[in-house]
Amino acid sequence: MRQVRQPQPNRFFIGIDVSQTIEPDILSDFEDSLISRLQSFIGQEEVSYHISIFGLPGCGEDTIATLLSTQSPKDLASFTRRVEKRIKKISIANRVGGEEDTTPLTTPLFYFLEKILKDRAGQRVIIFSDLVNDDGGCQEHSFPFETIERYGLHKGGQIIFLYPTPHVTGEYDTPDLPERLMKKQKRFITSMYKLSKQGKVRAFFYHVPDDPQKRVTFLKSQLQHAIPATVFEIVWERVSKMIDTIIVAVRG
DSSP states (O other), X not given: OTTTTOOOOOEEEEEEEOSTTSOHHHHHHHHHHHHHHHHTTTTOTTOEEEEEEEOOSSSGGGGEXXXXXXXXXXXXXXXXXXXXXXXXXXXXOOOSSGGGOOOOOOBOHHHHHHHHHTTOTTOEEEEESOOOOBOTTSOOXXXXXXXXXXXXXXXXXXXXXXXXXXXXXXXXXXXXXXXHHHHHHHHHHHHHHHHHHTTSOOEEXXXXXXXXXXXXXXXXXXXXXXXXXXXXXXXXXXXXHHHHHHHHHHHO
């Protein structure tokens, strides 16, 4: 019951995957759901959050950008200007130089985790991504076991993954690609579950429905659990996480 009695988390990090394997409609639904959730904290200036995007054209540092880092605004007008408008500008990454542009378009998930977890011990991290690491055309990065384990030493922290099915269209769509992407996704989840079962990190995974009729309700519900704003939401979130942990342990 110790987890249930923990205080409200007041610092959040939110990472948003904008790579080519994210479906634009799902990204848009996530943006709207995130805006709705963060509105719940208007006036709670003790709450602060940082939002970054990853999967931009290029390699290394070029693939990551800070969208905002702020205390929760004191009123709706400030929220609209400082938070909502910036979130609504997020879009899927594309090359800017036309057909001649050969800048790599990747999903630098491993590199992103390596960078953002180093300085966030004890913080709650929410990541929207299809969990398919792709370093094509750039320096390859391995699964960041050590960084994740160091982050997990502070038991107040947890990582919550909201992951859609990988999306493939256009020139990248080949008969075997969807299956290969799904295998990559499954390998990442399996590796994280292994660390979680060993007690080295608290990580939770929730698959975003493919059905657009179910998606917004799901995202709003999961973000409410991931970023609780009221006493009831905090208690319910703790209980839900305990149940999830038990289910994972039983499944082995």
